Amino acid sequence: MIRGIVCEEIGSLVWREDLPEPNLKPGYAIVRIRRIGICGTDLHAYRGRQPFFEYPRILGHELSGVIEEIGENGADLRAGDQVSLIPYLHCGQCGACRSGKTNCCRQMQVFGVHLDGGMREVVSIPVSHLIRTEGLTLDQSAILEPLAIGAHGIRRAGVKAGDTVLVIGAGPIGLGVMILARHAGANVIAMDINEERLDFCRSWAGVEKTLTASEDSLARLEEWTNGELAPIVIDATGSAESMKQAFRFVSHGGSLVYVGLVKGEIAFDDPHFHSREITLSASRNATREDFDFVLDAMAAGMIDTDRYITHRASLEEAAGQFDYWLQPESKVIKAMIEVGG
Template identity: 60%
Template sequence: MKGIVCEQIESFRMSVDLPEPELTEGHAIIGIRRIGICGTDYHAFKGNQPFFHYPRILGHELSGVIEQIGKNDEGLVIGDRVAIIPYMHCGKCLACRRGKTNCCKDMQVLGVHQDGGMRERISVPISHILKANGLTLDEAAIVEPLAIGAHAVRRSEVSESDTVLVIGSGPIGLGVMAFAKYAGARVIAMDINEERLAFCRSWAKADQTINALDSDVKQRLSEMTNGDFPVAVFDATGNATSMAKSFELVAHGGKLIFVGLVKGDIAFSDPEFHKRELTLMGSRNATVSDFDHVMDVLGKSVLDISQFITHRAAFDEMIDSFGTWLMPESKVIKAIVEV
């Protein structure tokens, strides 16, 4: 079986003799058809991903077709098109027992803590397989990153007519914007790239945008909200400076949701935090209900995934293409690998 192995920092190898996965009880063998390339994959390749060890088969944004499966209660059969939930939770810790499987104490994420889907076939627990016959293979592969945004919006309890700010217009930030809009919120997008801000308006339907490099960001945000500031601010940058500054951009009584992850500490002003009675939230991964919500929305053709996916490569060409996707001038939003 063919697969791509990240052997060490900045080093991929195409392997042609990976062991075939064996069908075991409670699992299915999935023939991988699409692999979305995530920031996690870029960080792992460059050596910036926490909790990561080499060698590793990357890939956790996955869609494919069931090739082998036994009897199951989910109605899954050979030939079904599927999306995969890559978060392997323990089912025993307090978080899992309370239904928060997205932040399991002993989480194992495909492509990060254990080998992922950048190969021809993979064994996946049936509990982590979602039938996606109504979606395209591209859409099914994009369910996972969009579910992260949908989960953050659900955590925030944003409702219709609320004004929210989303900082960072990478794929995750764009997903937050799209699902905040779907929830009926007024969305303000912030980034340092004007082309990305234009995409926020055209694809995610952001109502207004702010360039984070402007000198009067706080004043502009105040003017846009009649002095109230947003009731929810989502930071999807993974940038410590941005995350620290975001405390000052939230309305009194509002919520700050950290969707991006930074490798290090974040400091903030306690008086600013307390005078707002601010609620600070972390948002990690997504649950089954978030995946179901995303699949339902995609099935309604609300989001144009053909614009979201800007680059693609065949499996045998991925190694050569990967380096170019890291370059800012390539203007990648989402790259997909076809198997």
């Protein structure tokens, strides 16, 4: 038996010491989990606000660990290798998968969302979804996934060097969008309601211009862009109201990408949408290409992991920390669970 945390129902995280041990199957590896990043998805599931979710569920999909058991494989992975886990288990057969869009597979099973995840000591995962991360720390390996979400968002937006990109939302995903857009050579403007977060955008992500979300934010953006507004807007808030208002900041012929997800409907003004011929895109999950882009940014020294991870807890302590991490006064950016030594 192994130990871990189960989200039994909304608002209930239960420590268990009787979880079944995974068995080694062909094409799979047994990985001992060492780090678990806490994502907005985990917090939304805990609060009952996560779409595509059923209880009970073991949460956790931002993961790093060490391979304990593995059979022969084409990836040359071995027991003892440090790895990061790609948590999006795709079928490989549907139209999306055949076209390379494995991130939006028709039969998608996301580790920790559609099936039990990594908030436990040991997991079984397909070898195809492991990335060897020798040379990175366990912390860096665990945050590959949330940063890859940002990488996919900027790829959906077609961000290239010299573009002006407005990123709305300075949470952990939005911060990743900002720093990776900068890595792609874009000029980034950050917008949020929290001044401290905007300070962090400047100091951590290297953003030069920031907007406090307010009644005059549109006028300020117009001033900065000679009335053109932003050709690319990426909303990473997970707020229905923000996602609705984001259309206002898109230039004529520009693009709006939703990285954030809400449980409900989004309404917008169609004449405004059509008059500017705005391209609206959703960004879901990430592909291995996005993970590779993050690895490249880490190799370039772009990612300050120590400042990105603001809170820590052991696996035994973590269930009692969720309510605190949800409070604005906690000032959490990324919470990390440490498992074992």
